[in-house]
Amino acid sequence: MKDKSLCYNCPDRLLKLQEVHENDNESTHEADELMMHEVVYLNEDTVMPRKLETHTEGDNMWYLDNGASNHMSGNIEYFSLLDEKVTGKVRFGDDSRIDIKGKCSIVFINNEGKKKILANVYYIPELRSNIISLRQAIKSGCDVRMKDNYLTLFDRDGNLLVKAIRSRNRLYKVTMEVDKTNLKCLQLSTDGVSTTWHARHEHVGLETMRTMIIREIVTGIPNMTVDKETCASCLMGKQMR
Structure with missing residues (x-):
């Protein structure tokens, strides 16, 4: 009796080869779609x-x-x-x-x-x-x-x-x-240092930030002046509430 794994005309082997080829074609098609550009x-x-x-x-x-x-x-x-x-x-x-x-x-x-x-x-x-x-x-x-x-x-x-x-x-x-x-792509807007750290600490209150800096509660936060700036995300959250 011949070994089934060595049978090139075995229906099971042909089915597996067909599945592999189909999967390869699908992967190639998906890759082409991802790389598609309008030329x-x-x-x-x-x-x-x-x-x-x-x-x-x-x-x-x-x-x-x-x-x-x-x-x-x-x-x-x-x-x-x-x-x-x-x-x-x-x-x-x-x-x-x-x-x-x-x-x-x-x-x-x-x-x-x-x-x-x-x-x-x-x-x-x-x-x-x-x-x-x-x-x-x-x-x-x-x-x-x-x-x-x-x-x-x-x-x-x-x-x-x-x-x-x-x-x-x-x-x-x-x-x-x-x-x-509306040409915002050519405009550069920068936030203050305190605004950046305010966002990093999940929009903590300004007074809390001052306390964190004075008492050195948080490691790595710079010794900076906390500016009173308007945070759009905080305003939106309070508006929803």
Whole structure:
């Protein structure tokens, strides 16, 4: 009688091999999902970045381009929650190739003080101009009209968003104010030393902290001045009670 473990055609052995292969495929599929990134390759044949005026610091100049397939900007100050998983390259009509480093929405403020969102804007650090894609605007429901030397852009409700005059180089550009009130990713806030130790000790009271320092009850706590600062977590907890 042959040893069952040496039988290559044994049904039990084949079943085990099949189970192993299936498990390997599932693991590989899960790993691919975890490592998935949005890779974008743009080919802007009719867009010539060198013909666009480079924006200076604090300049909110945007070009309305019918050749660009997507909105894009090289100013990191315009982005708040940048999705850095979006990567890729963009190739322009002058055969220049530059990298895409993320995607985000940008909030603008119109002349009436209302906020408007420009969604899916690619962040391209080497791009020295800001471009609004008219094709992408049309896909989102906007209405683009060109008459005489003017270009007008209306939203899906018929509200005027942009009115630009054609420049000497036959391009349409407009100044748009970016709402920077929510750009928290570029703001740095630091807490005091006493606030840090207050949080480390599970939001203990300030008087208790002073007693702990004076009597040296806790080992390792520095000899510091306990500042009277407002703790948002403590306020929220007391508000709930």
